[in-house]
Amino acid sequence: MHQIACHECDLIHDIPPMPTRGAACCVRCGAVLLRAQANSIDRTIAWTTAGLVLYVVAVTFPFLAMRSGSIIQETALLTGIQQLYSQGIYMLAFLVLLTCILIPLGQMLGLLYIFIPLKLNVRVKFAIPVFRLFQHFKPWSMMEIYMLGILIAMVKLGKMATIVPGLAVIAFGLLIFVLNFAITAVDSHMVWERLGGES
Numbered sequence: 374m375h376q377i378a379c380h381e382c383d384l385i386h387d388i389p390p391m392p393t394r395g396a397a398c399c400v401r402c403g404a405v406l407l408r409a410q411a412n413s414i415d416r417t418i419a420w421t422t423a424g425l426v427l428y429v430v431a432v433t434f435p436f437l438a439m440r441s442g443s444i445i446q447e448t449a450l451l452t453g454i455q456q457l458y459s460q461g462i463y464m465l466a467f468l469v470l471l472t473c474i475l476i477p478l479g480q481m482l483g484l485l486y487i488f489i490p491l492k493l494n495v496r497v498k499f500a501i502p503v504f505r506l507f508q509h510f511k512p513w514s515m516m517e518i519y520m521l522g523i524l525i526a527m528v529k530l531g532k533m534a535t536i537v538p539g540l541a542v543i544a545f546g547l548l549i550f551v552l553n554f555a556i557t558a559v560d561s562h563m564v565w566e567r568l569g570g571e572s
């Protein structure tokens with residue numbers, strides 16, 4: 374049992390464990406307080422696993438190939454960050470590393486760390502702080518912005534050289550969607566209920 378405030382009229386409610394596909398409504402104004410998601414655990418694990426595969430492809434395969442005459446230069450996600458760093462653009466290199474490499478990876482590993490034990494009905498240490506951290510860092514994944522930057526760069530550089538998008542670009546683009554699906558599949562009410570923490 375935990376408490377939730379109505380976002381419309383601020384009335385405080387005690388929320389009991391919810392049936393699957395059930396919804397809790399405010400007793401005063403009828404606003405939907407929360408909706409239990411069906412198969413939240415399975416869907417979170419499935420999307421997150423797919424995300425990890427795409428992540429590995431996005432990090433290891435070439436991102437872009439630039440061809441100018443007979444010179445071909447390939448860039449991968451990590452070497453791109455390395456190039457930013459070696460050109461002295463430390464802050465941007467750090468931000469890209471954090472928001473496109475470390476945080477998405479942390480989010481996916483964190484989700485699997487919480488949801489696989491939930492699926493198997495086993496308790497793991499630090500599940501509550503890990504989930505709290507996951508919720509805290511949710512807005513910190515900014516792969517969309519990086520993707521936009523890449524697309525703009527491709528259009529601009531396209532006038533000077535032939536740009537061939539690599540496999541990693543496609544994986545990275547898909548990863549943005551897949552990670553979003555994984556995050557929206559998370560039923561945080563259910564997770565707190567199962568972990569025994571407060572929301």
Ligand SMILES: [Zn+2]
Nearest residue numbers: 379382399402
């Ligand atoms: Zn209300």
